[in-house]
Amino acid sequence: MKTNENNTMNLEQFKTKHYGEVGQKKRDALENGYENFKLGTLIHDARLEKGLTQEELAERVGTTKSYISKIENNLKEVRFSTLKKIVELGLGGHFELSIKL
Helix, strand or coil: CCCCCCCCHHHHHHHHHCCCCCCCCCHHHHHHHHHHHHHHHHHHHHHHCCCCCHHHHHHHHHHHHHHHHHHHCCCCCCCCHHHHHHHHHHHHCCCCCCCCC
């Protein structure tokens, strides 16, 4: 692994050094965890932008404040059907899904 002249690594080099190459179990777990974290952060930011509390969002979606909190704080993975409800019913947005190959 090549580092620059002051021995610093970029993020990709750090992940490879400490978690292995993409496709290895430990690295894949890291990447999947990041995606869940990012999703929770996106929901949190969108909720705040709409001026909603967790309780108000939960009420619109038909779930609990606790469940919304767990999603936003990456303590619970969100189900696809619930994510769609959060975006469309709770936040008034449009849910799109794409697959990149």
